[in-house]
Amino acid sequence: MELHISQMAEKLPRYEQIRHLLQQELAKQSWPVGGTLPSEQILAETYGVSIGTIRKAVDLLVRDGLLEKVQGKGTFVKYPDFTSSLTRFFRHRNKAGQAIIPTGRVEKLAAVDGNGEINAFLGRAEHEPLIYIERTRRLDGSVIVSEKIWLPREPFAALLELKPAQFDDLLYPLYIKQCGQLILSAREQLTFLPRYTDDYLPIGDGGAAVKIRRLAYGINGEILEYRESYGKAVDFCYETVIA
Amino acid sequence: MELHISQMAEKLPRYEQIRHLLQQELAKQSWPVGGTLPSEQILAETYGVSIGTIRKAVDLLVRDGLLEKVQGKGTFVKYPDFTSSLTRFFRHRNKAGQAIIPTGRVEKLAAVDGNGEINAFLGRAEHEPLIYIERTRRLDGSVIVSEKIWLPREPFAALLELKPAQFDDLLYPLYIKQCGQLILSAREQLTFLPRYTDDYLPIGDGGAAVKIRRLAYGINGEILEYRESYGKAVDFCYETVIA
DNA sequence: CAGTGGTCTAGACCACAGC
DNA sequence: CTGTGGTCTAGACCACTGG
Incomplete structure (x- = not known):
């Protein structure tokens, strides 16, 4: 299920676009607070980009304190404590x-x-x-x-x-x-x-x-x-x- | 000229080891303050790692405010102003x-x-x-x-x-x-x-x-x-x- | 064991600076 | 034009989690 983000026709790099899309999903509470996001593998397929790009987008949100990555377990929704x-x-x-x-x-x-x-x-x-x-x-x-x-x-x-x-x-x-x-x-x-x-x-x-x-x-x-x-x-x- | 950092026998990831090595070079003023570092290509060859790893190490130092990257020009030594x-x-x-x-x-x-x-x-x-x-x-x-x-x-x-x-x-x-x-x-x-x-x-x-x-x-x-x-x-x- | 994120690679192409 | 950093890919392997 490729979404072809490029239709946004923005000049922003893809990882920024994806960060934005993930932010919107978070605002919509698409994933339970305290629960996990789909794996990077899945996200990469969903958005039609490579895993590296997903990681870059997710890392931005980790920096902002919205997500938390735990090795071996997944990426967690960490609405600001x-x-x-x-x-x-x-x-x-x-x-x-x-x-x-x-x-x-x-x-x-x-x-x-x-x-x-x-x-x-x-x-x-x-x-x-x-x-x-x-x-x-x-x-x-x-x-x-x-x-x-x-x-x-x-x-x-x-x-x-x-x-x-x-x-x-x-x-x-x-x-x-x-x-x-x-x-x-x-x-x-x-x-x-x-x-x-x-x-x-x-x-x-x-x-x-x-x-x-x-x-x-x-x-x-x-x-x-x-x-x-x-x-x-x-x-x-x-x-x-x-x- | 490969240096084979692995001799450090640390469990740290290579980009952390390289960050450390670059920090030491900065402390020794190996590159002029306000001047540029060798290109990422050169650094990658010097330390015997891929460009991606160099970029990750350099990005850490950029975050710490020690370096500054300018697209098309190079990576500059930015001793804290x-x-x-x-x-x-x-x-x-x-x-x-x-x-x-x-x-x-x-x-x-x-x-x-x-x-x-x-x-x-x-x-x-x-x-x-x-x-x-x-x-x-x-x-x-x-x-x-x-x-x-x-x-x-x-x-x-x-x-x-x-x-x-x-x-x-x-x-x-x-x-x-x-x-x-x-x-x-x-x-x-x-x-x-x-x-x-x-x-x-x-x-x-x-x-x-x-x-x-x-x-x-x-x-x-x-x-x-x-x-x-x-x-x-x-x-x-x-x-x-x-x- | 399978599934997750973490590291690392090699290489492609783009955007920009400066000659 | 060349050389720089910026983006992106596809895939390999490691480290950790939990059944």
Whole structure:
């Protein structure tokens, strides 16, 4: 069953085309999460290319963390483990350096009009409609982080149908479940605010805070989220790896 | 001219062995920095393997940022551009978000006895001898960052022969030039200190500071440096990418 | 044992740089 | 035009998994 991908008439190399096709299959959940893909042999026949080309395409997806190869067993669907993404993206720790796993609560959820500044962050036209979320993260009931989140309305409109209580502690699994949008990487910028006041964060009257701006990127490098997180400076501990 | 690498009797795949050999050549500066390597064809003959294996080895070094391939021209020696590593590792920016390029000055340089705590950070035995450096970074003459640096004595002993004035604004180029040690990645941990006093940093009487602990890793993942950097919290702006 | 991914080869053809 | 790296193939053999 040869598919002759070349009909796409793209200038992209075949392994890129196949990567794209495999991505679509993954988005459609054609193979069970945690289960295996067809063998490289089968995939090669299916797409009408040689095994080497399949391997190259699959390796790209392994790099992106979507697949996992195990010698002798197969290639597994490894939808991003959001447990580790919690550590990946939410890097506050307590003073002893241990990871903190706070609960999340959506305080406000609204469709808002395009905002030039935010759309600039998102790399979109000035008046693109947006979704705005205010969210708190709590530990032992008290707010330790206050967040403002902006999403492009388009792929995320489904979120507006949800009640705040339907949001989970983690947003990124929700993005993929409700909107099919997968966050793969992010860029963060940290600054210090000597005097900060917040609706949710109990920081006294203008105490010191840390502000984290995050841009989160999808599978093709497009910006999917702009987020500002605020926390008390004294509680702050952030860890990162520079490769 | 076949070299028959198999004499290494390693269980490593050949492309890993070749990667290692190429790394050694790079450390010896066998090819001019900024110049090209022999073509893949030549390398394949030299090492007695097929082109595909050479390509796999070279691709690893490209990933590590040591080489750069340009179609139609060749494979170039791209010793890590420390200009960008300055941005990579020294991520303070001014309030407008522009990169700051400060000067570096070594204030103290000494051989010190093994310290259990520091050696633990470096992943070494408790009483391994160390090198201790105090260093400032200045902008327009005033200190903006104060640093304490610990290095294992062993690969870095050559630094002790230098006068503080012989140190450049950047240490990592010195590490490779004087000691043949290449820093490839790092892990940083940031915390906030509400009251901090420093010998060099003009921060008033216990003003707010940001402390950055860094572990820097060599080409094989070994820890080569432990560093603590201190700066005024108000001047702080840190940017990072999470992949 | 059969089936999987991992390594390696030899060779073809393409795209690009530079003379 | 030649020489470079980029893509792709078909097939061999190895290493590992699991029945």
